[in-house]
Amino acid sequence: MEIEAVIGLETHAELETESKMFCACPVVDPATAEPNSAVCPICAGMPGVLPTINQRAVEYAVRVALALECEIYTSSIFARKNYFYPDLPKGYQISQYEKPLARNGQLRIQTSNGERTIKIRRVHIEEDTGKLTHVKREGESYSLVDLNRAGIPLLEIVSEPDLRSAEEVRAYATGLRSLLRYLGVNSGDMQKGVMRIEPNVSVRVTGQTQFGTRVEIKNLNSFRALERAVAYEIQRQSECLKRGEKVAQVTVGWDENKEITFVQRTKEEEQDYRYFPEPDLPPLVITSEWIEHIRANQPELPIDKIRRFQEQYGLNKYDAGILVDEKAVAEYFERAVAAAQALSKVGSETTNRMENTDYPADIGAITPKTIANWITGEIFALLKQSNTSIEGIELTPQALVDLINMVVRDQLNQNTARWVLSKMLMTGKTAAEIVAEQDLGQVSDTTTISNLVEQILGKNPDQVSEYLQGKQAIYRWLIGEVMRAAKGQANPQVVHSELQRQLDALKYPSRRK
Numbered sequence: 001m002e003i004e005a006v007i008g009l010e011t012h013a014e015l016e017t018e019s020k021m022f023c024a025c026p027v028v029d030p031a032t033a034e035p036n037s038a039v040c041p042i043c044a045g046m047p048g049v050l051p052t053i054n055q056r057a058v059e060y061a062v063r064v065a066l067a068l069e070c071e072i073y074t075s076s077i078f079a080r081k082n083y084f085y086p087d088l089p090k091g092y093q094i095s096q097y098e099k100p101l102a103r104n105g106q107l108r109i110q111t112s113n114g115e116r117t118i119k120i121r122r123v124h125i126e127e128d129t130g131k132l133t134h135v136k137r138e139g140e141s142y143s144l145v146d147l148n149r150a151g152i153p154l155l156e157i158v159s160e161p162d163l164r165s166a167e168e169v170r171a172y173a174t175g176l177r178s179l180l181r182y183l184g185v186n187s188g189d190m191q192k193g194v195m196r197i198e199p200n201v202s203v204r205v206t207g208q209t210q211f212g213t214r215v216e217i218k219n220l221n222s223f224r225a226l227e228r229a230v231a232y233e234i235q236r237q238s239e240c241l242k243r244g245e246k247v248a249q250v251t252v253g254w255d256e257n258k259e260i261t262f263v264q265r266t267k268e269e270e271q272d273y274r275y276f277p278e279p280d281l282p283p284l285v286i287t288s289e290w291i292e293h294i295r296a297n298q299p300e301l302p303i304d305k306i307r308r309f310q311e312q313y314g315l316n317k318y319d320a321g322i323l324v325d326e327k328a329v330a331e332y333f334e335r336a337v338a339a340a341q342a343l344s345k346v347g348s349e350t351t352n353r354m355e356n357t358d359y360p361a362d363i364g365a366i367t368p369k370t371i372a373n374w375i376t377g378e379i380f381a382l383l384k385q386s387n388t389s390i391e392g393i394e395l396t397p398q399a400l401v402d403l404i405n406m407v408v409r410d411q412l413n414q415n416t417a418r419w420v421l422s423k424m425l426m427t428g429k430t431a432a433e434i435v436a437e438q439d440l441g442q443v444s445d446t447t448t449i450s451n452l453v454e455q456i457l458g459k460n461p462d463q464v465s466e467y468l469q470g471k472q473a474i475y476r477w478l479i480g481e482v483m484r485a486a487k488g489q490a491n492p493q494v495v496h497s498e499l500q501r502q503l504d505a506l507k508y509p510s511r512r513k
């Protein structure tokens, strides 16, 4: 019996506006702000107050809806979703139900099987709830209410059940996060809870058209937890099906430590939200001129940027994807490429003047691929080590290109350059400054290296004859000796070809001219 998974995602993303959705309270960081310091009678749910709609929040929502290629309704309606819980001071949440802001969109995602299109069912605006902290200690047990988050604009993005694996769920989630970050509406931080994803998972016999019973997973605070929890549920439900049992319709939580899901609520415990139109707000009317204005100001979106990076810079899809993932990284890369191009223009003028030298014509040319490798390799590793982002470092794209240029021109070898880069990040100094201070200039002139090789071969006649009798391992040792004699600053390529040449000369003396 072959079984396939069917998954649809509900995503809540706070819209990072200055003020809340229906009042003038500032949006503050709940991690640092004094609890209940950004609260007014409106978001505290006092009787008799009236909400007003935050225009910027609507603009952000339209940006997302456009990026998801949705149909946007020029007239949508706010509704009250009623339930009683202490994080909801009004006793209802203002949301959208029957006439949401937007419908029928799509998100293109990248998986190991290629590109897939996931349909978006709806996008609607609502408000966030407050935050409860449950305290339990000896002899007492109570809950703290912080309303700073209550009323922060929230966007709900609901997908169709188009996803088929945990891998696809992750790709959808990271793709959506990247989109929200590019649009500048959300930081995409799942740990902080500003982006929250609830997958609905069901399984069915492959080929069957009807959906199975779904299980909704809550409380996932990382992409890793999301992927694991979905994989776990698929496995659990598949085994259920194979045993001939029915999957129960429940809401589950994810136990981070045990890596299992556990039942939070059964179908019978599901609430009836008694939705009805919000009487205190008129329909939300958006002119098509405004929509077109927002469309005209949309930034380039990740998927388009990936395609452009491939075409314009000759990168492969994988490298382009890694660079584009963070907007700041993509910008850094493009500024570095521009710096390298400016440099090679100067370079080509000089090479023209030196036409009779035996330099290859493209000496000094730094390819976009080389820059991409330095960023995704060395710089990413250093960022990870120091737990910073590309925005937080002193190294300008120009300074990086100057360093790469020294490698391309054989003034530094790759290893030394890596070390220099880490020093640059720590000190903010240029590559040239560090190289001069530490006396790191790489030896690549052939005569010097040739002399070094000759010295080493002369000093070690036993090893040389062992090598000539076929002991290949000696070769590496000889390389090491030459590099040591050059204090690690010899160009390994030149050392290699010079050593090879001199050993060949000893091996085949007859070939000697």
Ligand code: ADP
Pocket: 006, 007, 008, 009, 010, 158, 159, 160, 161, 162, 200, 201, 202, 211, 212, 213, 214
């Ligand atoms: P609600 O959870 O508010 O009742 P819906 O029933 O419309 O909303 O569905 C919520 C999410 O669950 C959507 O993303 C949808 O794609 C997904 N979904 C619906 N039915 C299934 C199913 N049988 N298996 C997996 N996902 C489903």
Ligand code: ZN
Pocket: 020, 023, 024, 025, 038, 039, 040, 041, 042, 043, 044, 151
């Ligand atoms: Zn308020």
Ligand code: MG
Pocket: 010, 216
């Ligand atoms: Mg639901």
